[in-house]
Amino acid sequence: MGDISRFNGNGSSAAGDGRRKSCWYEEEIEQDLRWCYALNGILHTGESQYQDIALLDTKPFGKALVIDGKLQSAEIDEFIYHECLVHPALLHQMNPRNVFIMGGGEGSTAREILRHKTVDRVVMCDIDEEVVDFCKSYLVANREAFCDLRLQLVINDARAELKKIEERFDVIIGDLADPIEDGPCYQLYTKSFYESILKPRLKEDGIFVTQAGPAGVFSHTEVFSCIYNTLRNVFRYVVPYSAHIPSYADTWGWIMASDTPFTLDSEELDSRIRQRINGENRYLDGKTFASSSLLSKAVRKSLAKETQVYTEDTAKFIYGHGTCHKQL
Amino acid sequence: MGDISRFNGNGSSAAGDGRRKSCWYEEEIEQDLRWCYALNGILHTGESQYQDIALLDTKPFGKALVIDGKLQSAEIDEFIYHECLVHPALLHQMNPRNVFIMGGGEGSTAREILRHKTVDRVVMCDIDEEVVDFCKSYLVANREAFCDLRLQLVINDARAELKKIEERFDVIIGDLADPIEDGPCYQLYTKSFYESILKPRLKEDGIFVTQAGPAGVFSHTEVFSCIYNTLRNVFRYVVPYSAHIPSYADTWGWIMASDTPFTLDSEELDSRIRQRINGENRYLDGKTFASSSLLSKAVRKSLAKETQVYTEDTAKFIYGHGTCHKQL
Amino acid sequence: MGDISRFNGNGSSAAGDGRRKSCWYEEEIEQDLRWCYALNGILHTGESQYQDIALLDTKPFGKALVIDGKLQSAEIDEFIYHECLVHPALLHQMNPRNVFIMGGGEGSTAREILRHKTVDRVVMCDIDEEVVDFCKSYLVANREAFCDLRLQLVINDARAELKKIEERFDVIIGDLADPIEDGPCYQLYTKSFYESILKPRLKEDGIFVTQAGPAGVFSHTEVFSCIYNTLRNVFRYVVPYSAHIPSYADTWGWIMASDTPFTLDSEELDSRIRQRINGENRYLDGKTFASSSLLSKAVRKSLAKETQVYTEDTAKFIYGHGTCHKQL
Amino acid sequence: MGDISRFNGNGSSAAGDGRRKSCWYEEEIEQDLRWCYALNGILHTGESQYQDIALLDTKPFGKALVIDGKLQSAEIDEFIYHECLVHPALLHQMNPRNVFIMGGGEGSTAREILRHKTVDRVVMCDIDEEVVDFCKSYLVANREAFCDLRLQLVINDARAELKKIEERFDVIIGDLADPIEDGPCYQLYTKSFYESILKPRLKEDGIFVTQAGPAGVFSHTEVFSCIYNTLRNVFRYVVPYSAHIPSYADTWGWIMASDTPFTLDSEELDSRIRQRINGENRYLDGKTFASSSLLSKAVRKSLAKETQVYTEDTAKFIYGHGTCHKQL
Incomplete structure (x- = not known):
């Protein structure tokens, strides 16, 4: 058992790395562009009448509020x-x-x-x-x-x-x-x-x-x-x-x-x-x-x-932002 | 507010899809091969003297025990x-x-x-x-x-x-x-x-x-x-x-x-x-x-x-299984 | 310039690793399960009246024929x-x-x-x-x-x-x-x-x-x-x-x-x-x-x-295999 | 065979979508942050004495020059x-x-x-x-x-x-x-x-x-x-x-x-x-x-x-930018 500290050290570093990169949140910025951040955990999830909501613990941005799949607000910025x-x-x-x-x-x-x-x-x-x-x-x-x-x-x-x-x-x-x-x-x-x-x-x-x-x-x-x-x-x-x-x-x-x-x-x-x-x-x-x-x-x-004006009749499309996160 | 049910329906479906695919666990089967499963949540995580341990709630496999980054045991199979x-x-x-x-x-x-x-x-x-x-x-x-x-x-x-x-x-x-x-x-x-x-x-x-x-x-x-x-x-x-x-x-x-x-x-x-x-x-x-x-x-x-025999002196390498999950 | 061999060695190994894992083919086995393999290259692509077709050079499986986004046939197996x-x-x-x-x-x-x-x-x-x-x-x-x-x-x-x-x-x-x-x-x-x-x-x-x-x-x-x-x-x-x-x-x-x-x-x-x-x-x-x-x-x-029989009237759904790759 | 145009339409749209998102380039911005863009193809690859080099055809950014795994220059910007x-x-x-x-x-x-x-x-x-x-x-x-x-x-x-x-x-x-x-x-x-x-x-x-x-x-x-x-x-x-x-x-x-x-x-x-x-x-x-x-x-x-000055003796680390892409 004299080798345990070595195995342990060995194991921890491998574990550390392996674990660190295993859970990811993947946000589709556009259909062909993704922004992926590693997760420490999924802290809370909920669902309202209008929206899904989650509080994630992300590695690069700290705690992050995600509504309907889009990052709304990250602790860090x-x-x-x-x-x-x-x-x-x-x-x-x-x-x-x-x-x-x-x-x-x-x-x-x-x-x-x-x-x-x-x-x-x-x-x-x-x-x-x-x-x-x-x-x-x-x-x-x-x-x-x-x-x-x-x-x-x-x-x-x-x-x-x-x-x-x-x-x-x-x-x-x-x-x-x-x-x-x-x-x-x-x-x-x-x-x-x-x-x-x-x-x-x-x-x-x-x-x-x-x-x-x-x-x-x-x-x-x-x-x-x-x-x-x-x-x-x-x-x-x-x-x-x-x-x-x-x-x-x-x-x-x-x-x-x-x-x-x-x-x-x-x-x-x-x-x-x-x-x-x-x-x-x-x-x-x-x-x-x-x-x-x-x-x-x-x-x-x-x-x-720019000549377009938003009226009840015209609209412009923005990819993947299809749900109203905060307000109807 | 007469439109809410429409928005809600709209929102829910978008939400459902978006949310469903956003959190992933990524396992490196080999260096150039990955097995990725969507997560409902990360239920528990811990760390022992020897290993890191997590209980994930995965979409395709149910609850899964992951030790040092490798799926050990999934509820479904x-x-x-x-x-x-x-x-x-x-x-x-x-x-x-x-x-x-x-x-x-x-x-x-x-x-x-x-x-x-x-x-x-x-x-x-x-x-x-x-x-x-x-x-x-x-x-x-x-x-x-x-x-x-x-x-x-x-x-x-x-x-x-x-x-x-x-x-x-x-x-x-x-x-x-x-x-x-x-x-x-x-x-x-x-x-x-x-x-x-x-x-x-x-x-x-x-x-x-x-x-x-x-x-x-x-x-x-x-x-x-x-x-x-x-x-x-x-x-x-x-x-x-x-x-x-x-x-x-x-x-x-x-x-x-x-x-x-x-x-x-x-x-x-x-x-x-x-x-x-x-x-x-x-x-x-x-x-x-x-x-x-x-x-x-x-x-x-x-x-x-096969001619190789495991002895204290010889060994064979298996990718990414570098840590002893269950036993030293 | 005496350091070049060192830099070069350094660079190559980093490059080797970096490059090796950068291009990926991602196949959706199910909606919440992905099989991802690293690519050396995309050898040929084409489009027929019925299907899209590509010949990929994959790292884990060798050359692979992909029709309508599904791997059909890989050199290795x-x-x-x-x-x-x-x-x-x-x-x-x-x-x-x-x-x-x-x-x-x-x-x-x-x-x-x-x-x-x-x-x-x-x-x-x-x-x-x-x-x-x-x-x-x-x-x-x-x-x-x-x-x-x-x-x-x-x-x-x-x-x-x-x-x-x-x-x-x-x-x-x-x-x-x-x-x-x-x-x-x-x-x-x-x-x-x-x-x-x-x-x-x-x-x-x-x-x-x-x-x-x-x-x-x-x-x-x-x-x-x-x-x-x-x-x-x-x-x-x-x-x-x-x-x-x-x-x-x-x-x-x-x-x-x-x-x-x-x-x-x-x-x-x-x-x-x-x-x-x-x-x-x-x-x-x-x-x-x-x-x-x-x-x-x-x-x-x-x-x-099993009691179901395929008739013109009944059918069963299989995820993501929606197109006929080889035959109408 | 009267159904062919329907199948074809069906097939094409499925194919289009499936194919569109299947090949990805994955750039590690930091260890826990990835930037992933879909690829149309890998146009050219090469290797010099110092570096690996590739010309990719990316969906979001057009043609992109990638050296040692890092995007250097994209047509679009x-x-x-x-x-x-x-x-x-x-x-x-x-x-x-x-x-x-x-x-x-x-x-x-x-x-x-x-x-x-x-x-x-x-x-x-x-x-x-x-x-x-x-x-x-x-x-x-x-x-x-x-x-x-x-x-x-x-x-x-x-x-x-x-x-x-x-x-x-x-x-x-x-x-x-x-x-x-x-x-x-x-x-x-x-x-x-x-x-x-x-x-x-x-x-x-x-x-x-x-x-x-x-x-x-x-x-x-x-x-x-x-x-x-x-x-x-x-x-x-x-x-x-x-x-x-x-x-x-x-x-x-x-x-x-x-x-x-x-x-x-x-x-x-x-x-x-x-x-x-x-x-x-x-x-x-x-x-x-x-x-x-x-x-x-x-x-x-x-x-x-900031008080640090780059001298031959001091240095600061920047993640993943480990190789000199353009110059020794």
Whole structure:
């Protein structure tokens, strides 16, 4: 038995390697392109009326929330998505006090909003109660946000809710699935929705911001350019911006829109960050936003030439994003 | 909200498909050949002094025990492996009362032995207490076996244990990892071990049987033919046999050896199965064993020509089976 | 530059490993089970009116013919499939002189038949001329067979051809895709086809044999047991048999049927092999066939209980085998 | 036979889908992260004294050059890498006439340089003649460049060549593998190489630019930050910049360095592009470079804190980039 330590050492290293690479999550980015990450475990799985949901423990990205087979949010880099979604709009608004989130059931969007000292009311309107409950239970980083008294959680279709209420908001945030043809969120990206339902619920100097799908050199034609063009038909000032998110294996896009011009330079943004936001941003500051909102020549040309507008009748297809993850 | 049922249907089906294929376990059969099965979940994982262990919930094979990255035993077809390992030897023995298992910590080998009415004592000698505890806790099918009063569990190296004890057995069963060069189980497959340690612990009409690695048309040259040839140098009568095990993606081999001839035909085997075994076999009966022990021309020729004998000095390599899963 | 040999060595080994595992062919055995083999290259690809065809150079199995995404025939082990398909029927027939192949465009079935000294005429009837031409050009092992003057190649639907001709055959061989519901070969496996079209083209002591799909402990329920039961309704004597084919990742099945009993034992088979077959078989001999035709208890029970018969109206589904690879 | 068109349609669609996803190239980005793209074919493979090389026809990225198992250059987006590597340095230089490329055997770097009207001499110094010949033969897009009379091709180690020659260059470009510990290119990234060998071969207002490895929010710590810090110890002005390259599944980095300050704003860059570059850039213009050279907060912080300098003694490890693809 004198050899045990040797066998053990031997065994462990073999085991370590073997085991490390055996369980994989395979995400189809496109039909002929896959992004595969090794798993430590499958922490929780659930199923709601609308969606399947899982919390995975991945090796490269930490814990990851997967909805209907698509990675939504990974521990390691969700801060990029959520800082980019929330802070530019809130910082450009003069004094954001109330904010409406369409979707956002994960809780991270609310968490970032609640870091703003000016904010005294956040309405998060997600249609899927089970997903919200799942995230409340398992996403430790958002627990505090879910308990914040300034947060009002509404379980409803965002369109129905915005139609019903009379409150007007400083900022409205779209944290929804991409607008795919026949997809359930499509109607939350149309010109008529923006004009007749959403815009009336924004204050005069209010800002709307939405996630806007992949924004890579090629992938921006899937939905990013159309969302941009649709918003250009509804608001006077529209600012598209983008950032590479490692766990998405792509550059992602957001678009900010308002009838009030966006005039802050990066020093002014940095100064508002210091004044208004509790804690320190990890990703976004003035220079980062300046860089993010300067799109590359290829994307700028393509956006300038875009003519399609999302209406109830037209739609564009985006591969594999067929289900509404956060909102109907 | 009138559209929800449509969206839901849409979403569910997409979800169903997407989710179903996303988590995979990837087993390297050889360096350039992989066997990949979809996972429902990773039920339990653990680590012992010697090995890594996991209980997976796989889609094609049900619950599966994986040790050091290799699938050991799958709910759907472990009965093939364990019926083939246990019953031919016990049935051919005149009146098997005591049985010694080298390894076997999973418990399934003991479970099959304990179905024999003649058996009043089983010694299971496995070196890895944590693996045994893991299997006791999680493998529901073997719970009864682990509690059977006829079973004595010893935590020790099988060679050391066989050297120490003076009892002689009707049947000794090798349920160990394959004999790979520098691998920890190698010394439990050598001619000198069989001659000086194992054989003295068999009664005169005792039978030894061992799992003997892959036994496919090509894969039998990895270790099966050498174990066969080694045993042929130690025992007068040696019977190799094989069966295809779906979850292993290969045909598997076992070898039975004794100094007493094996003379039963398939009717006699069937009659002993009826008399001696509680419950009904799912895989093995007289005709199945007749078929299993008639190897194909290609394998028979190769076995006949085999000249290598496992000694402390020689060894043969088998890919990726580098760690001793059950026994040092 | 003195370090180059070191770098080179370093580079080569890394390169070797890296390169070796980078290109993979992925075959979906079932929806949740994949068989993946590394590729050296993609030698030829083509497309016919009916099917897609490729010749791959695989690392584990050598050159492999892939039709409509399914591996049909691999250099390393196609001899198992083709020896099992051809020789048992021809050997059991008293004096096989003419043989009809339904499908078989690859040429390997003809090659094995032409090794029989008694045979003076082989009709190979495949619907897909391009596939036949592809195989003629690229499958070196079958070149001689394609040039044999005893071989008559007919490009036609096998059913139409058998209906049209008046010749009767000693042996008819079905080398077709599996009978899947709505699949194009389904009608070549029905009771009415066997009774009214095929059987009349067999001589009185003629033998029909067909490939019969997967025949593993579980997979035999896909089509093997139904083809068996259908033939049992048409012929007096029916012999199912099976063998594990490594590149298929499963045990495969064939079924032989006749109105004349099959009475040869394994010595008689061996003697006919010596007398009638040129060259030496690699896989099949008397004992191998004895073993192959003794099915395991699990499969025997399941076959005995099978009640389904393939008719124009009923069908059974087999996953992923949806296209007729060889014949309409 | 009236059903053929139906079968055919059926078959084709199944075939199309099945075939489309069967051959994959699998690139290990990290040990637990894979990037997998479907293949149409493997066009050419070769092996040089130093490296393995292959030209793949990929579905998502078009033709792709793979060296030692890593995708180097894909038809669809190599323009991003090469425009970013070449144009910023040449544009910032007052009047670039002669340019030295370390590595660059693919030819794309030379192609971009030769678009500059000011350039009358390009020296491309690659150690691997076979790779250069392979690219000359197969990369159609670079054929013209390889034939340009201004291009001088030298087969040699870049360090040895720079030591030997006395010419001084307006721009030197590093198009080499990443500096990995014990890797063959490591010595072409050290402080002493930059100081004593490279810098003396630059004219006084000369500019050095090098590819600098992954530059993502996390991946920039592999080598990007250290190359940056090393260059900061050798040159007075150092500009790091980055861009997302879809086929690399990451953001990539380049670093430009000089003892002359970089003072152009984006309008001046655009004006020089119009004056000096033949044809139109697809990716890079003034705004794109402004965005690329504004790094995100996370990366800027990390670069500012970097203390490591590449010397002959220290090194940092980057996973899986173990071989020098282009240069020793």
